[in-house]
Amino acid sequence: MKKFSYVVVNPMGVHARPAALLAQLCVGLRSAVTIECNGKTAGGNNVLQVLALEAKKGDTLNVTVEGVDEEEAVKQVEDLLHGDFEEKAPEKVxxxxxxxxxxxxxxxxxxxxxxxxxxxxxxxxxxxxxxxxxxxxxxxxxxxxxxxxxxxxxxxxxxxxxxxxxxxxxxxxxxxxxxxxxxxxxxxxxxxxxxxxxSPYAVAEHAMAILQEANRRLGRAYNKVKDNNFALNGLLGVDLHNKVCGILGTGKIGQCFARIAKGYGMTVIGWDAFPNKKLEEEGLLTYVSKDELFERADLISLHLPLIMGEGGTYHIINKDTIAKMKDDVMLVNSARGPLIDAEDLIAALKDGKFHAVALDVYEGEDANVYTDRSDERLHSSITARLTMFPNVVLTSHQAFFTxxxxxxxxxxxxxxxxxxxxxxxxxxxxxxxx
CATH class of the missing domain: 3.40.50.720 (NAD(P)-binding Rossmann-like Domain)
Structure with a gap:
């Protein structure tokens, strides 16, 4: 544990911008940062708590840093306090x-x-x-x-x-x-x-959460128990341990998902238009071709940007790529809806191709996103058809929502x-x- 003090010199005190920059810095640190001022305590990673300190010019911030990267964390926090907390000439509003x-x-x-x-x-x-x-x-x-x-x-x-x-x-x-x-x-x-x-962690964690909900039929199980039905029929899932996880797109979110999958004991393979060889060197995953990924993976997670045109990622999951997948494959999309051809996905679901499908985003979602449509009939929309399948879980573009x-x-x-x-x-x- 390391402690130091800082006297606020900013004429406006610790106002919104320095508080925001401090919180954003602390979110990325592995050590926990706490700040005490005027008898109040705040987590350094929470901008609202830092603002609630109401630290004015001349007040003393007592900073405590505890964790695995204490020395580096102290340096970064001190650099910020003595750097971006300084004032600059005002611009127009x-x-x-x-x-x-x-x-x-x-x-x-x-x-x-x-x-x-x-x-x-x-x-x-x-x-x-x-x-x-x-x-x-x-x-x-x-x-x-x-x-x-x-x-x-x-x-x-x-x-x-x-x-x-x-x-x-x-x-x-x-x-x-x-x-x-x-x-x-x-x-x-x-x-x-x-x-x-x-927050790549937010998206990756949500992707695994809804995948496991679809795999273990947790929504269905919850509703059965509410009706005092404790039978296990219709709830059969599969172990993720010793399965193959295929990740399309190995940027920050894809890497987070890979680490989660490794934690489950999965073998991780990946495809990316621009492979990051460091990920292979550290043993996180092995890069393969798209076709090999589709053929080998028991679980496929999408973390690609949506790129239109020839050679892009639009409808990268379609009837042809689905045909290459294993029977009873699991699919999760927390990236962009049009990565998957919704009509081809529905056709494959009807044929019993998938064990579980989890979608935070999907083609045709635009009219629904962040809108309460509970009093409307969705008729034959993609949403209505997808929700008919007991092995499909939909959420409303909320993977980022932490x-x-x-x-x-x-x-x-x-x-x-x-x-x-x-x-x-x-x-x-x-x-x-x-």
Whole structure:
């Protein structure tokens, strides 16, 4: 355990931006960081708790670091306290129109933008519950930027309307950007920035959770017990131990899923357009061809970006690739819905090809995402047909939905906004037309 103290020199105290940067740093540390000030204690990785300390200029932060990387953690925390906590000249206030806003978005974003002046995010946010669509794009008139999510629409017509409204920046509070016409944005002089990574653990953990729910029929078991039915018929699962896990896409999320699978005692094989040989060297997985992965894997997990066109990943799971898979294979998708041809998947489910299918995302989900449709009939939609199968589990695009991920999304999004407002390079967050 290591301890040190820091006297707050910031005239505004520990306001939203330094608190957010501190919390984001601590999330990535292996050691636990706690901060005590004025008789209150906060976890360093929780921006709301840090803000609740209400540390003012002249107050002392007593920092405790305990864990396996204490020395490095202390150095990083001290560097941040003596670095990004320093103030800079204020810029003009950036006006941002937030589309598709939910209550949980406001929890973090409202805290981050409540301060104005030197060293803050210096932004004003107007929240709209409606999604960005061709019909709603005019709501952005008078704003410098818009902030959108995965189910918002930004084709050429919308981008051109945004440009007419004076918008110069599209902030994506997600990693994917396939819903934005990047060429149109380039032509209109609009920059596009995303959140390259927020919490790969959140997505990978959710993927394994829903896969196991489908495998062990946990939803069905829960409902049976509620009806006082304790029979085990219809609940037969399979061991994951000693099975082969095939991972399509071995970026940060794919690697997290691989480590989870290894923890189950699985043999992990992977495919990626750009193999990371270090993963093989450390013994995490073995790279194989796509065909070999489809033929060998007992469990296939998708962690690919959605890339359209020839050689892309659109409908990488289709009737031909499904035919190469083992009978009773398990499939989980927590990446992008159109990676799987929904009609081909349904046909294979009817034929009894799969033991379990778990989908946090699926083709045809757009009208459902983050919308309460419990009073509507879904008729013959893809959703309705998928939910008919007892070995299929659907969740509503929620793999990212953890406190740590929401915090990271908010911090990175507002850092992107601040960098744009101050004329700085957006770095790896910026996405451009090829």
């Amino acid at each position: 950036l006006k941002i129109a937030f589309f598709g806003t939910k209550d949980y978005d406001r929890v973090f974003f409202s805290e981050l933008v409540k301060d104005k002046g030197p060293g803050t995010y210096n932004s004003d946010i107007k929240y709209f519950s409606t999604r960005l669509t061709p019909e709603t794009a005019q709501l952005a008139k008078g704003y410098d930027a818009v902030c959108i999510f995965v189910n918002d629409e930004a084709p050429r017509s919308v981008v051109e309307t945004l440009a007419e409204c004076g918008v110069k920046l599209i902030l994506l509070r997600c990693a994917g950007f396939n819903n934005v016409d990047l060429q149109a944005a380039k032509e209109c002089g609009i920059k596009v920035a995303r959140v390259p990574a927020y 406190r740590e991920a929401l915090q990271a999304i908010a911090v990175t999004t507002m850092e992107n906004a601040r960098n744009f407002n101050e004329g700085r390079d957006l770095g790896t967050a910026e996405v451009k037309a090829k």
